[in-house]
């Protein structure tokens with residue numbers, strides 16, 4: 647089958663067909679086509695995609711924001727294997743500031759606080775592992791980590807760094823104490839089905855960390871202003887599911903998860919920054935830890 651589009655037909659969270667159109671721009675539109683040309687370095691065959699349009703919808707039953715149509719299977723393969731700039735993505739990780747690794751370490755330590763067992767007895771799945779840097783950080787804390795990733799280039803890189811990469815998820819069962827999914831669910835054609843499948847591989851009481859771009863304010867923006875490439879949470883082709891904190895919690899609840907109240911992590915050295923982070927993490931952000 648050729649690269650093209652497929653219709654989702656309904657809200658990927660609640661299955662409702664009752665939706666409003668927030669945005670509908672033809673791929674021939676100069677501003678949109680210009681952004682896609684630049685972002686994907688001219689690799690997207692826009693002439694072949696001219697029949698489709700970049701459409702963002704708003705479910706009127708659960709208020710989820712999502713793209714429809716989305717690329718078909720061949721289109722998704724082309725997007726993630728060929729169109730995305732792998733070299734730039736790897737470069738970003740290889741030349742990251744210490745802050746990124748500090749963030750990874752803090753995430754692992756937050757999980758450690760909630761995981762009752764010794765690290766060598768804990769299995770973590772890094773779902774949508776990317777290049778493997780978070781997996782490596784979790785390994786450094788003593789955990790057994792398995793990375794799952796579609797991109798073969800990223801899998802090879804992670805393996806070369808010593809990450810245990812799996813090509814298929816195991817059969818459903820009590821496999822993982824924790825599942826980490828950083829910037830994954832915004833990309834998936836069937837996010838709820840994927841999360842349910844992950845939960846079927848989680849141990850009772852296991853943890854699921856989900857981080858997605860923040861779509862807060864997108865509806866207001868699109869009501870009042872034109873589309874802009876800076877609206878990353880609805881990026882064409884890639885960010886086909888757009889979450890707010892509220893819809894992320896509703897999404898996870900549908901898969902049988904509930905949010906975990908994180909322990910307070912203030913320290914006197916940066917009390918004001920710590921308070922701001924605590925408030926954001928508890929009430930505003932779209933990175934949330936859940937439990938089954």
Ligand SMILES: [Zn+2]
Pocket residue numbers: 657658659660661662705706707708709710
């Ligand atoms: Zn819905």
